[in-house]
C-alpha cells in the first residue's frame with residue numbers, strides 16, 4: 573500500500589505515475605502495469621493527449637476505480653469559464669469516468685482573469701466533475717490570489733521539483749495554506765541517475781540514485797509522479813518506502829540545488845515569475 577499525504581480531505585498517494593509524453597497503446601499498457609504493481613495515483617492532462625489511453629489502462633488493470641487517485645489538468649487556453657467546464661467534461665468523456673479525484677489548472681494564464689477561472693474550477697467541483705481541485709505551476713503570488721478567490725478548497729499545487737531545484741519558498745507557502753505538493757520531473761528528467769552524491773548515498777542503502785532522488789521528496793511528504801515507459805523502472809520508482817535517509821543525507825542532497833536547476837521554463841501564455 574503506497575503511503576498518502578493528506579490535504580483538506582484529499583488523500584494523495586505519495587508515488588504516482590506521470591504520463592506526460594506517453595501515448596497510444598504504450599500509454600495504456602504502462603498505466604495497466606503500474607496499477608497491477610500497486611500504483612494508485614495516475615497523473616494525466618488534457619495537454620498530454622492521452623486521457624483516452626489512461627482510462628483504457630485503468631479499466632484493463634481490474635483495479636477498482638475508487639482505489640485509484642486520478643488527476644487531470646485543464647490547459648490554459650481553456651481558462652474562460654465556459655471553455656473550462658467544456659474541457660473538464662471532455663476529459664471525463666475521454667477517461668470514461670464520471671469524476672476525477674483532482675482537477676488542476678495546468679499553467680497560469682494572465683489573459684483570463686483568475687477570478688473567472690477559479691469560479692469555473694470551483695463549479696466543476698460543485699457540479700460533481702471532480703472530488704478536489706488545485707493548481708499547477710503557480711508561484712507564491714498567484715497562490716495567494718487563487719486561495720483568496722476560490723470558494724472551494726485548493727488541495728494541491730503541482731510543480732517541478734527535484735534535488736537540483738530549490739523550491740523551499742513555494743513548498744512553505746503551500747504548507748502554510750494546508751495544501752499538498754506534487755513534484756513533477758522528480759528525477760530531473762533522468763539527470764539525477766548518475767549524480768555521484770546520489771549514487772553514493774544510494775549505495776549505502778542498496779538503492780539507486782533515482783530512488784534516492786524520489787525518497788528525498790517523499791520523506792518531506794511531497795508526492796512524486798515520475799514518468800516512465802519501462803516496467804522495471806515502475807518497480808524501481810515504487811520501491812522507496814523500505815529505507816530512510818538520515819538528516820545528514822537530506823542536508824547533503826538539499827545542497828545539490830543550483831541556480832540553473834530548473835528544466836521546464838516555457839512561456840506558454842506568460843511564465844510566472846518563479847520564486
Ligand code: 1BO
Nearest residue numbers: 592617679756836
Ligand atoms: C506544461 C507541462 C508541465 C508538466 O505537466
